[in-house]
Amino acid sequence: xxxxxxxxxxxxxxxxxxxxYPASLIAHLIAQVLVLGLDLLAIWALFLRVHxxxxxxxxxxxxxxxISGTAFGIGDLFVSAVERTAEHVRLGTFDRFLLRPAGTLIxxxxxxxxxxxxxxxxxxxxxxxxxxxxxAVDWTPAHIALCAAMIVGATTMYSAIxxxxxxxxxxxxxxxxxxxxxxxxxxxASQYPISIMGEWMRRILLTAIPLGLVAYVPGIELFGAANPxxxxxxxxxxxxxxxxxxxxxxxxxxxxxxxHYRSTGS
Amino acid sequence: xxxPLSSAAIEMHDLSKVFDRRVKAxxxxxxxxxxxxVQAISLTVPRAEIVGYIGPxxxxxxxxxxxxxxxxxxxSGTALVAGLVPLEERVKLARRIGVVFGQRSNLWxxxxxxxxxxxxxxxYRVPSVDHARTLAWxxxxxxxxxxxxxPVRALSLGQRMRGELTSAxxxxxEIVFLDEPTVGLDVVSKHAVREALRTxxxxxxxxxxxxxxxxxxxxxxxxxxxxxxxxxxxxxGPTADLKVRFGGERTLVVDLVEAREPLIVxxxxxxxxxxxxxxxxxAPVISAASVLAAxxxxxxxxxxxxxxxxxxxxxxxxxxxxxx
Ligand SMILES: Nc1ncnc2c1ncn2[C@@H]1O[C@H](COP(=O)(O)OP(=O)(O)OP(=O)(O)O)[C@@H](O)[C@H]1O
Ligand SMILES: [Mg+2]
Numbered sequence: 353x354x355x356x357x358x359x360x361x362x363x364x365x366x367x368x369x370x371x372x373y374p375a376s377l378i379a380h381l382i383a384q385v386l387v388l389g390l391d392l393l394a395i396w397a398l399f400l401r402v403h404x405x406x407x408x409x410x411x412x413x414x415x416x417x418x419i420s421g422t423a424f425g426i427g428d429l430f431v432s433a434v435e436r437t438a439e440h441v442r443l444g445t446f447d448r449f450l451l452r453p454a455g456t457l458i459x460x461x462x463x464x465x466x467x468x469x470x471x472x473x474x475x476x477x478x479x480x481x482x483x484x485x486x487x488a489v490d491w492t493p494a495h496i497a498l499c500a501a502m503i504v505g506a507t508t509m510y511s512a513i514x515x516x517x518x519x520x521x522x523x524x525x526x527x528x529x530x531x532x533x534x535x536x537x538x539x540x541a542s543q544y545p546i547s548i549m550g551e552w553m554r555r556i557l558l559t560a561i562p563l564g565l566v567a568y569v570p571g572i573e574l575f576g577a578a579n580p581x582x583x584x585x586x587x588x589x590x591x592x593x594x595x596x597x598x599x600x601x602x603x604x605x606x607x608x609x610x611x612h613y614r615s616t617g618s
Numbered sequence: 619x620x621x622p623l624s625s626a627a628i629e630m631h632d633l634s635k636v637f638d639r640r641v642k643a644x645x646x647x648x649x650x651x652x653x654x655x656v657q658a659i660s661l662t663v664p665r666a667e668i669v670g671y672i673g674p675x676x677x678x679x680x681x682x683x684x685x686x687x688x689x690x691x692x693x694s695g696t697a698l699v700a701g702l703v704p705l706e707e708r709v710k711l712a713r714r715i716g717v718v719f720g721q722r723s724n725l726w727x728x729x730x731x732x733x734x735x736x737x738x739x740x741x742y743r744v745p746s747v748d749h750a751r752t753l754a755w756x757x758x759x760x761x762x763x764x765x766x767x768x769p770v771r772a773l774s775l776g777q778r779m780r781g782e783l784t785s786a787x788x789x790x791x792e793i794v795f796l797d798e799p800t801v802g803l804d805v806v807s808k809h810a811v812r813e814a815l816r817t818x819x820x821x822x823x824x825x826x827x828x829x830x831x832x833x834x835x836x837x838x839x840x841x842x843x844x845x846x847x848x849x850x851x852x853x854x855g856p857t858a859d860l861k862v863r864f865g866g867e868r869t870l871v872v873d874l875v876e877a878r879e880p881l882i883v884x885x886x887x888x889x890x891x892x893x894x895x896x897x898x899x900x901a902p903v904i905s906a907a908s909v910l911a912a913x914x915x916x917x918x919x920x921x922x923x924x925x926x927x928x929x930x931x932x933x934x935x936x937x938x939x940x941x942x
Contacts (some may be wrong), residue, residue, distance in 0.1 A: 354743065357740070357743050358743075360739060361741075362740075362741075365726065365733060365737055367727060368729075369726075369728040369729060416656065421758060423716075424884070444722075445722070447684070447689050447722065448722070448724055450687075450688055450689045450708065450719050451687060451688070451689065451724070452712055452742075453709045453712035453713045453741065453742060453743075454708075454741055455709075459741075480900065503621060526727050590825040611691050612688070612691075613690070614637065614690065614927055615684055615689055615690055617680075618674075
């Protein structure tokens with residue numbers, strides 16, 4: 353808790369300094385909303401040609417898109433700044449986090465917090481509210497919990513992947529592009545029903561980079577959607593927790609990385 | 619303060635750091651090279667002592683400090699700082715030490731200096747009453763009043779350095795590591811920083827490890843001097859003993875009544891002649907009086923001075939000696 357309070361103070365300081373340039377902030381937010389709007393347009397255009405995608409209706413696909421997008425947006429806002437690790441390692445400025453009495457990861461995230469990243473969250477949240485109120489979801493208590501678990505689980509999963517790939521910078525200084533392939537690439541992949549993808553891609557998304565587990569698999573149950581892969585129903589309720597072991601592994605990797613940190617000569 | 623006073627502030631035992639470096643070997647090939655930046659240094663610093671930790675560029679001073687402050691994992695050997703193992707007990711240790719790297723900043727670039735201090739209060743969880751008291755004291759000591767409200771990026775180097783020192787002292791650390799805190803400062807600022815450090819040491823009894831390339835810092839502040847080179851300890855002792863131990867030639871400067879050819883004096887060599895003025899250098903075992911007597915036997919002396927060796931010269935010779 354104490355760590356979160358510290359992070360809160362650091363983030364608040366960052367917001368204040370960012371608010372010194374309100375025009376830039378607003379322009380950035382608008383641009384992000386517009387760019388993400390193109391995603392919606394693509395889904396809409398797709399459904400002009402087909403009636404279903406992997407057996408999923410337009411509303412169901414939009415629901416999956418919105419949940420995945422919201423989780424990604426939250427992760428982007430609070431955790432994606434971890435990609436700055438590479439820079440801090442290269443310049444030796446990671447020193448200062450090690451010198452202060454708080455966790456290094458939380459300090460780094462708070463120090464690199466940028467309110468402008470909120471832009472990625474606005475659009476998916478709006479879509480989420482619209483879709484969840486219009487698509488036929490049977491809002492039993494179990495489904496409400498499942499919906500929340502999907503968002504938390506997917507956020508955890510994205511964050512863990514971000515942290516793991518960023519931690520590689522402690523060993524290999526220039527890993528940024530490699531990291532982006534996992535996070536941004538993974539986000540695109542998890543927006544759509546994975547049953548439409550090739551066999552090997554499906555496997556990856558269910559095991560190695562298990563983004564399919566936190567979005568698609570529970571989505572089948574939540575939206576009562578088609579299940580061409582015949583995934584067992586209990587899996588839908590267990591799958592959102594797939595983020596937990598991945599997050600623990602990410603934490604261990606980060607810890608090992610900080611021990612491997614070698615600072616710079618001057 | 620927390621640990622019993624009998625235990626040392628800092629204990630190092632065979633502390634070493636090896637860096638693996640990729641170096642070019644031929645046009646495309648690169649090989650790993652082991653670079654021993656710190657080699658088996660053993661050192662004990664008692665509480666409330668000020669130690670000057672000096673050495674030429676690349677000697678391993680900063681690397682040692684990074685191992686003591688929990689930034690770097692030692693390759694071998696052990697270190698205890700305030701009774702804690704630095705990287706293992708990093709968070710605990712961070713509360714009890716203060717660190718300034720003169721070449722780096724610990725402050726928030728875009729925020730007013732005062733805001734940086736306020737953030738550090740939260741990070742170190744210092745009660746606000748204590749914080750206000752310490753800050754008021756340090757503000758006066760480092761004369762920060764004029765620029766507390768300025769963003770750090772707008773401060774001059776001297777102002778920023780005083781801010782950095784304040785930021786490292788705000789949580790009342792027991793042990794302070796200062797790596798080149800006077801680098802780039804003018805004479806007046808250097809003097810102000812030294813005075814402030816002296817006051818802090820006197821009033822708070824902190825232990826200080828000071829790294830610098832300005833030997834006046836050491837002469838004015840550090841009763842004890844440790845010299846390292848190539849990662850090895852080459853001298854450890856009272857600063858005042860340095861001249862005795864490493865000798866250093868003294869010089870007798872005589873103004874003769876008339877100009878003449880260089881004097882020939884046993885035990886001394888004439889290093890320079892400028893009109894009637896001559897410089898005679900002699901070893902520390904020889905007394906100035908015997909040199910003067912020999913000179914007076916050959917020529918009439920109007921005036922004289924004896925020049926002591928500068929600490930710079932002694933240290934330069936120690937560095938050069940270690941290189942060969
Ligand atoms: N992160 C690093 N990676 C590789 N080599 C390093 C690293 N940090 C330091 N070194 C090497 O270790 C040696 C000691 O460096 P260090 O920074 O400790 O020297 P120093 O005594 O502080 O020198 P200076 O007076 O120039 O600051 C140097 O040869 C340096 O090149
Ligand atoms: Mg150095």
